[in-house]
Amino acid sequence: MANQKDIEKELKDLGNMEVSSEATQALIKIPVLKARTSSRIGLVLIIFPFLFVMGAILKHYLGIDNNITGFVYNWVVEDAPDDDSNFFSWVIRFFLLGGPLILVALNLLAILHVQWLKDQKQLILTFNLKRWNILLIFIGAAILFVFFLYALIEG
């Protein structure tokens, strides 16, 4: 098929091929949240709890008092006021626990889609495999797990 007319015919035949996309049209993806934005917001939310957890691990388990992680850890644990109802304490709690929670929720929303097909009585769960979002969900969940474990042991 290297004759010019044949090539043109092949292309036209391809052009004339019917493509039915009714179902695809109904299922098509339109964003509610931008995945990239979520991962950027996630990065901001994760820095503080991440440094704190790293600081705690490095200092108590490995005996390393690293500059940045040690600074965050000391600031939270040693410089914090003794009064638990203090505004500063609430801010710290919000960043330590709220940050990872919001991060996990935002990134889950960005990659997860739930659709209910009424006619077929089917619930369709779709995950977009966005590596940054998935990585941040794992980091957020890991930090929450560490806090949970700590609370369990200390409690």
Place this chain on the structure above:
Amino acid sequence: MYYVLKNVDLQEEKMLIQKIKNQPQNFAVVYDQHFNRIFAYVIKRTLDYQIAKDISSEVFLKAFLSLQKFKWDGKPLIVWLYAIAQNEIRLFFRKKSYSPEYLTEHAAAWSGASIPSAEEERIQIENNLIKSEKIKSIVAALNQLNEIQRECVALHYLENFTHKEIAEILSLKVGTVKSHIHRGIKNLKIILQSKNNFNG
């Protein structure tokens, strides 16, 4: 001269754009009218169901988001949609790991009709189009052309657009479009000939 676009009622489209600006949900009309056409074009260019689905989503999402700022210039809406589709297809071919900027799912709200399973549709498309050796061969050859020749040839032969219509979609001069199509077909011939020689 318009051929594909000759039946477009421009005044009606102008009114529709105004309606969408007042009530964005009216974009559903544009979506329902043009989705299948854009999707069919994209899948014939990429031969990948998932990519075609993502690119088509992106085209309509971008159109939807920018329609508020859209200034009507007397051209049919489909010209604008094809232009967006061309840009997305270009990104796909350049990056090879296409990641649409926006993606989550939109429910079936824009199409209230009862639908067959999308999975069945994907299988049907793959059997009819993507698995055909003949089609794979011509699309692979088409993809070896340079970007602009590839686009001109695809729009002309796959979509039946006239030179003038292609010139509007790609923002080129009519003469330039003609020349790209002419050279594109000549190059396709060379590519397919060398492939045939290679295969014996």
